[in-house]
Amino acid sequence: MATLDLSAHLKEAKKHGPQARGISDMARSLVGSEILRIAGEVKAFAAQGNKVLDLTVGDFSSKEFPIPQPLEEGIIRALKAGHSNYPPASGVIECREAVRQMFERRLGLGYPVGSVLIAGGARPMIAGIYYALCSPGDKVVYSLPSWNNNHYCTLVGAEKIEVPTRPESQFFPRAEDLAPHLGQARLLCLNSPQNPTGTVIDRDALSQVCELVLAENKRRQQAGSPPLYLMYDQVYWMLTFGGVTHHTPVSLYPEMAAYTIFVDGISKAFASTGLRVGWAVGPTDVIERMSAILTHLGAWAPRPEQIATAELLNNGPAVDSYLAQMNRNLFTRLGKLSGAIEALKGKGWNVDCISPQGAIYLSLKIDLRGKKTAEGKLLRSDEDTRKYLLEEAGIALVPFLCFGLAEDTGWFRASVGAVSLADCDSFQARLTGALEKLS
Numbered sequence: 518m519a520t521l522d523l524s525a526h527l528k529e530a531k532k533h534g535p536q537a538r539g540i541s542d543m544a545r546s547l548v549g550s551e552i553l554r555i556a557g558e559v560k561a562f563a564a565q566g567n568k569v570l571d572l573t574v575g576d577f578s579s580k581e582f583p584i585p586q587p588l589e590e591g592i593i594r595a596l597k598a599g600h601s602n603y604p605p606a607s608g609v610i611e612c613r614e615a616v617r618q619m620f621e622r623r624l625g626l627g628y629p630v631g632s633v634l635i636a637g638g639a640r641p642m643i644a645g646i647y648y649a650l651c652s653p654g655d656k657v658v659y660s661l662p663s664w665n666n667n668h669y670c671t672l673v674g675a676e677k678i679e680v681p682t683r684p685e686s687q688f689f690p691r692a693e694d695l696a697p698h699l700g701q702a703r704l705l706c707l708n709s710p711q712n713p714t715g716t717v718i719d720r721d722a723l724s725q726v727c728e729l730v731l732a733e734n735k736r737r738q739q740a741g742s743p744p745l746y747l748m749y750d751q752v753y754w755m756l757t758f759g760g761v762t763h764h765t766p767v768s769l770y771p772e773m774a775a776y777t778i779f780v781d782g783i784s785k786a787f788a789s790t791g792l793r794v795g796w797a798v799g800p801t802d803v804i805e806r807m808s809a810i811l812t813h814l815g816a817w818a819p820r821p822e823q824i825a826t827a828e829l830l831n832n833g834p835a836v837d838s839y840l841a842q843m844n845r846n847l848f849t850r851l852g853k854l855s856g857a858i859e860a861l862k863g864k865g866w867n868v869d870c871i872s873p874q875g876a877i878y879l880s881l882k883i884d885l886r887g888k889k890t891a892e893g894k895l896l897r898s899d900e901d902t903r904k905y906l907l908e909e910a911g912i913a914l915v916p917f918l919c920f921g922l923a924e925d926t927g928w929f930r931a932s933v934g935a936v937s938l939a940d941c942d943s944f945q946a947r948l949t950g951a952l953e954k955l956s
């Protein structure tokens with residue numbers, strides 16, 4: 518058959534611009550990912566033959582961090598057994614039951630299976646929560662830096678209430694920062710271990726937030742108004758180290774079960790970002806609406822992946838040994854970066870970091886504003902610092918500016934999911950070399 522060349526028609530259509538083409542207000546106001554822009558720049562720099570220590574990607578190299586073998590084998594087995602059709606809307610029952618049991622065994626939380634929804638990763642769960650709870654104009658509170666809450670607000674037309682945080686509180690919001698904003702809010706979003714900071718909210722800080730939510734909901738119950746909900750994104754919760762413990766709102770205050778929706782999945786804990794299995798756990802009325810919404814989006818997790826995830830979660834020893842190795846590998850890599858920063862800080866450089874606590878990230882401060890490069894260029898911003906570190910040291914980082922911050926702070930995210938131990942070993946020499954060239 519002869520092929521019709523459509524490129525001229527498509528080019529002509531694009532020429533008129535999104536508004537003239539009738540692209541919706543919402544779609545036009547969605548901003549592109551800054552992280553992807555930086556990742557593209559890093560790739561282009563590496564393609565010119567430069568050796569880059571790429572600490573930008575929030576993903577894993579499958580060579581450095583392979584998925585659990587039982588998961589791989591389970592997927593292949595399930596596919597060969599013919600599991601190639603639509604899964605049930607709320608997820609394959611074995612997978613929902615495995616998540617339910619895992620919450621019971623590992624978090625001490627006794628939910629019914631109706632509280633568990635399975636879909637294609639953590640993202641659909643977040644979207645489902647926003648769509649199920651927020652009408653246009655409703656207020657959503659989250660702290661900065663934050664991973665993607667701004668985009669989900671745009672998606673549902675919610676009003677963003679962004680609460681800045683400080684390194685002293687591990688970049689988590691303090692109860693007194695949140696308190697003035699909760700009275701009008703529909704949804705409060707917390708993420709721990711946190712992207713981009715690699716920090717874990719401590720028991721006291723989380724308790725205080727729960728107390729605020731419970732007090733607010735008591736007030737609303739008396740007034741007969743709908744509650745304030747908490748989205749608790751714990752997608753990195755199995756990745757904690759350095760003696761840090763993950764806490765949940767519902768274990769601290771069981772009454773929080775009525776208002777908390779957990780977001781979770783296999784993407785991070787099992788280095789399985791491309792397999793797309795996530796779950797939400799929460800009050801059944803909210804979960805049931807989320808399931809209805811996600812059904813229309815077709816956001817199911819593939820059936821073989823759900824079956825294999827169920828088998829993996831039911832295999833406690835396999836999960837334990839995989840996580841032990843995963844956490845060791847992450848902690849060693851993050852430790853090399855933080856050790857280098859501590860050493861340079863000790864020598865008087867304006868650098869800092871927060872000791873690794875969880876996830877695959879390290880918060881590091883490299884504040885070079887006001888310094889001059891060997892070529893006489895003044896570094897004025899975090900973006901200047903980022904570019905300088907890439908071009909001079911071959912170190913690729915993501916500034917916290919990409920996570921909603923309005924101003925430069927000198928803080929960056931380093932992600933170790935895609936780098937080897939040897940790569941991390943090169944960090945100190947690379948950074949030292951670049952710092953020493955500044956005046």
Ligand SMILES: Cc1ncc(COP(=O)(O)O)c(C=O)c1O
Nearest residue numbers: 575638639640664712752782784
């Ligand atoms: C905090 C947080 N939540 C959710 C997600 C999304 O996970 P998934 O790949 O399962 O959609 C990410 C991915 O980077 C994340 O960092």
